[in-house]
Amino acid sequence: MEASARATVLIVDDTVDNLSLIGSFLKDLYQIKAANNGAAALRIALSASPPDLILLDIMMPGMDGYEVCRRLKADPRSRDIPVIFLTARSSVDDEKFGLDLGAVDYIGKPISPPVVLARVKNHLSLKASADSLRASLDTARAAHAQLEKAQKHLIQTEKMAALGQLVIGVAHEINTPVGNALMGATYLAELLDTLHGQFLDGALRRSELAEFLEGAREVCGLLTTNIVRTTNLIQSFKQVAADRSGSVRRRFDLKDYIGDALLGIESYLDEAECRLTVSCPAGLVLDSHPGPLAQVLLILVRNAVTHAYAPGQAGRLSLDVSLHEDDTVELRFADGGKGIAPDHLPKLFDPFFTTRRGNDSTGLGLYIAFNLVTQVLQGTIAVDSVQGSGATFTLRFPRVLPDGDGGTAPSTISRPDPSGEPPPSPTPPQAQLVW
Ligand SMILES: Nc1ncnc2c1ncn2[C@@H]1O[C@H](COP(=O)(O)OP(=O)(O)O)[C@@H](O)[C@H]1O
Ligand SMILES: [Mg+2]
Known part of the structure; x- marks a missing residue:
């Protein structure tokens, strides 16, 4: 109903006198x-210009008011039109029956014009409010759907x-070490050609052979460094996808697992003169992926050793380690080192962000950690x-992964699998980093 237009009231009564009285x-x-009659009332109610309110007599020959009301309420096109019963029957039971059918009010006959006017006015204004609420809701729903669509698009983009x-x-990243290796191999081929020529001419002097050996050793060193770097990079790239199919989900005691894992990096930490203190509640059993968790911890430990301290x-x-009320586990890993520049913080988990480019750092460690925590540990x-x-660094993840999340969990607690996941890169000394 438009605010300026007059509302339409449909009066249904088999007595023509009543129709004209109320209408007047x-x-x-x-x-x-x-x-x-009922049939005519339904026709008008379901027409292209339906009324805003219906005053409905109950006792009519043929289809009575109750039936008209039932049909109006059953049809989505007319169910929101308020119906007020007008009738000489006014026992409490009748009223209840009518209201149960979906009518909004009940006016007994003989009618009093001021009462009818007041009720009609009230119910029309209620309907106008309900209509405008429904319209707002529809607008909000449409806006929400639009927003969701835009969000999906944005995420995809x-x-x-x-x-x-x-x-x-x-x-x-791969281009540099592969390019260097190619350069080294080409240079080595040239050295070999020269040596071969000297050898064929029978003019190979001892000093030339020594020179060749020196050069070849240097080039081999260069080749090894660059191929190791390439291998490291490839190793890291493979982990970027955070593929959980390679890891086993199972139940494990977190304190025991961390203890065992630390044994594997004890000498690495000793060498770096770093001490790691662990505090973890005993008997905290997780049902999750221990391998990826260890991998993340390893990345954090290595970063602290590499970046936090000289x-x-x-x-x-x-x-x-602490367990929260919502059954999520929190791991806080802290160092007291040099810290991170504020403008580096937002980029820390981005792939290839590193402050040590050119060394052994690929800038993929925290990116891999982020993917493992968010995708595998959820x-x-x-x-x-x-x-x-x-x-x-604060990690928080469910103690028990939701069902259907990869792998099966054996019901007994088993010791960590010492072969675990491979560390993200073979340096530093890999043999000591068996998590
Ligand atoms: N504990 C830390 N203390 C200081 N800086 C850190 C620490 N951990 C990570 N960083 C910073 O985050 C960057 C990205 O780390 P990471 O993704 O593991 O790559 P990478 O170790 O190869 O540089 C590091 O280059 C370093 O600047
Ligand atoms: Mg790192």
């Missing part, structure tokens, strides 16, 4: 339609952009740092 005092305020960046990054500087690392990872006072 409503017509100044409303547009009136009239029907003297972002994914594609991230993938593109990753491919460019991979190509760029070589030879004694480091203090801590790992604190949790979150965040970083906090005050420059100069260290960094804290």
Whole structure:
């Protein structure tokens, strides 16, 4: 109903006198339609210009008011039109029956014009409010659907952009060591050709052979360095996808598992003069992927050793585990090192972000950790740092992964599989990093 247009009231009564009586005092305020039987009432109610309210007599020959009301309420086109019964029958039971059918009100005959006017006015204004609420709801729903669509599109676009960046990054990173290796191999071939020529001429001098050997050793060193770097990169790239098919989901005691895992990196930490203190509640049993979890911890430990402290500087690392009320596990890994610059923080989990380019760093460690935590462990990872006072990485993930999430969980607690997942890169000393 438009605010400016007059509302339409349909009066249904088999007695023509009643129709004209009611019509006479409503017509100044409303547009009136009239029907003297149920079928005609339904026709008008379901027409292209339905009424805004229906005053409905109950006792009519043929289809009675109750039946008309039942049909109106059963049809989505007419079910929102308020119906007020007008009848001489006014026992409490009758009223209840009528209201149960979906009528909004009940007016007993003989009618009093001011009462009818007041009720009609009230119910029309209620209907107008309900209509406008419904319209707002529809608008909100449409806006929400539109937003969801836009969000999906954005996520897709972002994914594609991230993938593109990753491919460019991979190509760029691999290009340098492979290019260097190719240069080395070409140079080695030249050295060999020269040596071969000297040998065939029978003019190979001892000093020339020594020169060749020196050059060849240098080139072999260069080749090895670059091929190792390429292998490391490929190893890291393979983990970027955070493929959970390779890892086993099972039940394990977190404290025991961390203890065993730390044994594997004890000497690595000793060498780096770093001490790691672990605090974890006993008997905390997880049903998740231990391999990827260990891999993430390893990445964090290696980063603390590599980035937080200068070589030879004694480091203090801590790992604190707690269980939250919502059955999620929180792991806080902190170092007291140099910390992270504020403008680096937002980029820390991006692929290829590193502050040590050219060394052994690929800038993929935290990106891999992020993917493992969010995709395999189905949790979150965040970083906090005050420059100069260290960094804290906080992982939070469900203690028990939701059902149907890869792998089967044996019902007994087993010790960690010592072969675990391969570490993200073979440096530093891989033999000591068997998690
Ligand atoms: N504990 C830490 N303390 C200081 N800086 C860190 C720490 N951990 C990570 N970083 C910073 O985050 C960057 C990205 O780490 P990562 O993704 O593992 O790549 P990479 O170790 O190959 O550089 C590092 O280059 C370093 O600048
Ligand atoms: Mg790293």
